[in-house]
Amino acid sequence: MRIGHGYDVHKFAEGRQLVIGGVTIPAPMGLLGHSDADVLTHALCDALLGAAGLPDIGVLFPDTSDEFEGICSLKLLEKVMVLLREKGFSPDYADCTIIAQTPKMMPHISKMRENLSGAMGIASDRINIKATTEEGLGFTGEKKGIAAHSVVILSE
Secondary structure (H helix, E strand, O other): OEEEEEEEEEEOOOOOOOOEOOEEEEOOOOOOOOOOHHHHHHHHHHHHHHHHHHHHOHHHOOOOOHHHHHHHHHHHHHHHHHHHHHOOOOEEEEEOOOEEOOOOHHHHHHHHHHHHHHHOOOOHEEEEEEOOOOOOOOOHOEEEEEEEEEEEEOOO
């Protein structure tokens, strides 16, 4: 058994869609990034890669590569799963937390779980997603961006 932790953060930007867990959420601004800037999926990818002893998504999918510009992060997650399976690992469970003052995530969490489980090839009841605010504190509390943490357990 192996455990991995992932963290990601993106700042808000005008003219971008807000995509979290593969769900496009109605919002006045999206997140800035080379890909779709899906902070939740990026944190999950890094947790999986870390648990497998592989490089992080910045190394595997660099923001200097045209191949990954604007890519759906669920596609990156699918690529991560191929790498894990090649090394003989499979995910047992993922626990994720989205940190955002706005917008509200609760109405979208069920669809996020469905999207992530589909990309990972595991049952949705093996993925937990929570959302919290920081009570107006820090950059997320000041509505400057969104962060996410993820912890995973892998089996060999």
